[in-house]
Amino acid sequence: MSFLPHELIVDNFAGGGGTSTGLEQAFGRPVDIAINHDPKALAMHRINHPETKHYCESVWDIDPIEVTGNQPVGLVWLSPDCKHFSKAKGGKPLDKKIRGLAWVGLRWAAKTRPRVIMLENVVEFQTWGPLRRGKPVKSKVGQTYRKWLKQLTELGYEVETKTLRACNFGAPTIRERFFLIARRDGLKIQWPDMTHADPVLIDAKNGKLKPWRTAAECIDWSIECPSIFNRSRPLKPATMTRIAKGLDKFVINSENPFIVPLTPKADSESDLVAPVMTECANASSPRSMPADSPLRTICAQVKGGHHAIIVSYLSKLRNNCIGQGVDEPLHTITSSGGHFAEVRAFLIAYYGNEKDGNSLTEPLRTIPTRDRFGLVTVNHQQYQITDIGFRMLQPVELFKAQGFPDSYVYDRGIDDHGNEIRLTKTEQNRMVGNSVSPYMSRALVEANFKHELAYRGAA
Template sequence: MPALIREATLMVRAIDLFCGGGGSSWGAQAAGAELVGAVDAWDVAARTYSDNFPGAVVVNTRLSDESGPEIFGDIGQVDLLIASPECTHHSIARGAKPRCDESRRSGWYVMRFIREMRPQWIVLENVAMMRNWEGFRELKTALEDVGYLLTIQTLDAADFGVPQARRRLFIMGELGRKPDEVTVPPSHPLPASTILDEPGTWPAKHAFDERRAEATAERIRAGIAELGEGEDFLVVYYSSDRAGGWQPLTRPLRTLTTLDRFGLVSWVEGIPRLRMLQLPELRRAMGFGLCPRTGREYRLEYGSRRDRVKILGNGVCPPVMQHVIECLTGIGCSLARAA
């Protein structure tokens, strides 16, 4: 590996395809990357990304097999390509809805960018079940044919200081060199209690409000029966998570989705009250903190509440991507190994 790559001052120029609101880029930026381009089909996500990365060329369009680097204009050399192709139709979260062939093919839409830009490093992120996609092996072979040696790992955000259990697949590639596997840093998982605002910050209603759906009330009763009165906990407000419908605050939050689904049951003067988790809490659950390079806070200003929950639920936890990029590019953990 060239000596320059081991310099902590090296600025890695990066683009982010299927960028969403910029979770991957927020982590890459913290690792030392300069985001110069991004693309997403959803206008709310593209505006959110632009707000957080004003120096990047952000394109609001839907990628296809024909899409390539020309959409960015002349942005110069790109060292790192990050992509999070649409994952809805690889995931069990899709329920019984029919599969969409275009969404499942979206992993291929990165190939023209990779062949023509030939970045030194690539990171493709998706749900762990992408391994079961029938095109997965072909995509892997196509990347290898371009010259990338690959390391493929499933990583859990809870192992990287994120107070959420969130397993994702990372395909990491480098031209001419097989990336080392990402090692999990020594840490203790952060519990869901660490994301919560101070009691009384947000209004809450009686947990057994007469308008409460009976299924929700049953999940609340189950939590109280298990933990006892006076113990706060989280409940799945809509649908079910196939894990009992509630969880204690002593464990990392279960995986956030694009739906506004987690509520906090708290006790006030001996009465259980319920409120939904709020956007600042969900942002913490994804691991968004101040960017160590810019000192800025991640901004989530556009769209409805539902839109902003969707942006977070579709996102990548920045601390995980930060660790991946640091190790992959030689800045960070690889630099430490060489010392």
Template structure:
């Protein structure tokens, strides 16, 4: 295949005197972005057989040489032109090891991709990478041989992984292996991955200390950690949710059950809702603390939010939105949906049956002595898997996947009701609908006041929200033209699911390659 950029022999366009940095299996640029944030420079070479992946990578790292080739075919010895490699980052295809991908083995060639790292080192000989960082799913550590039917032999799990590690040791590398969680390093997602750091320069392997933690755990106090980032800060609250009812294509029963379970847990039974401050960048404010100054301009209102994230597939447990978002993976699972309940107060019959509810990002209506303003609740639901009730938005995002966007936002419209009726059982025929009354789907009491749910909305999360959840900077380019056509949302999500959250790459590169940081020359 042809390179995206043609050249006779490699010369770094920006750093001709530095050790080279190579991003093998480069996707949409997550690892490279983290490396750039840490070292002040993008990788010199990025390799991937997928031209779409490198197209996004090139948008964000234009100075990098992009090789659209198989890792088995690329001639690194020629491309490095005799220069030493300081850092090799490698994230081999994880589909054969991930639980999200099931037990089916796609191809022996893909399953063996990690051996290409050893192949690189053998070909480069004395110029082989000084530091190697490998990222994969946790199950990669159980890499072992297969039987004649293509199933892994359980009694030999981990055997091939140990052989792979030993091959690197024979090339002069010292290895260490750890499992890290992205939410511990500032990415608002709960994604966990296995990391292998190998180096042959005699320097110690350094594992960066976590920077964020669960503020609800007792050990958090006095730890010096920052509270983990949440799904709520990734969500664009101005995007409306379409009602789950009266759709041209009705939602499947399983999805409706998950939404109902999420409403029960995160709206009806919620113990600690929080206020969404629509100014200050959507800051979250717990109810147990005094409310900040309320402004009169647009964006200054508050909304009560009782959110959750519902994971729709896999074995992952549901959690509320105070947790990081689940991992965005490449296997088609892990999707989450945002479930939000809008609470509108309704004090009997008003003029023309008017109910003064509105979205939280709209200007506040004129205040009167009659309290008539509503509160907004939200949670996330996953459109696949075994998760029953979703996840709160004040936790990090659940794991998403590259096979499709399965994270949806659900909003429940609740009306505080002080009229002649507070709803009826769903088993009874609904009464006559008039312009001066409303029928609640569910009756609920919040702080001693009666509410009814008058509607529930749901929308899938956008690509940008998913990239935020995985710790990508806001300026990361995901919307561009490729081969004369807009880069599709499906491809954007896939590159996010396949990608490495930048905060990981940043922390690991800073800790282990500080000598490679580009420093400004003194004037």
């Protein structure tokens, strides 16, 4: 059953369509109006939401009364640009115009009187205040936010705010965001119940809540992960140090390193050369097989017949971050999108008669050569690192981590002339980094609109 059949749903700052995807899943019908100034973002939105009316304009150039035709509005969603609030912004001067985009919400509230307004932004949005020479005035932190909030309540809205994490509602990303819900129809504001939790918590252990989904399920293990050694363009020393520290934490000194079987595809001749599956049982001449060899023939060996396995972690290429394990949700994706890399440690079984490379009694600070340098114990079996792979996460993996459905189209779009266009990886990364997780918009809408059925006697 669809909701709001006689009221409009408006997605301001619509971007590539994360919010709209969640709204459509919750309402059971398309979003009516989507507004965004970026033609590439709206092209992605258009190909995925063809029944929506699209406006590729600045939100300030839109007349709410004109685009709605004075029809009743049930929901206006706002996700104004957050980069001039985010703590990831850095030391660059802040832009008053971008910081002031939330004022458009009051314009919609005054002109169209939507029953419900929802806003999503970074937690630091609540610090919105005056600037001096491009820097926040410390004595006036939050002053503009409080003024904006006061004007919204003066327009007749009850307002509540909360900070929520997408991983608690089913998305495999920790993305933490500030949410605001405003209603003027007298109905109670509802906040969605958590569906997932940290696996170590009691409610996750006893089954009351599902455990967090992880970054591992978003990674396409068939994508080649090139060795960090002998590259035509060597990795920077800082990156190598980050990889070394990450391996030390998530692989060598981890009590329970995450592992997945190496099961590459063999769709072309190039797939046959790498990776190679290696049998390392107690045999005088361990066998290596091309990637298209059936995996079951290796595992069927009586004495174990270990094949190569991968121990992976993710590295966020910022500051001194050494990454994260893949058995936890992906950290927040930013609009640049290219900050996440996957590191694989390729292992073979170790029986104590191979020569060690680097000393295991010293901290792993750098990775100067391909020499073997680390031992990993998995299920009481020792493995030795023989190679390390490194690659950036691809858009397909980032969109999955953000909670987009597998069917979502992100590599192309439809322009305002109806022509299909291709989107570069940089553009795709920008869309996903700027997006709202569909899980969040869906959860908020279901919590605040489904109870209207009971209120109206329809359930």
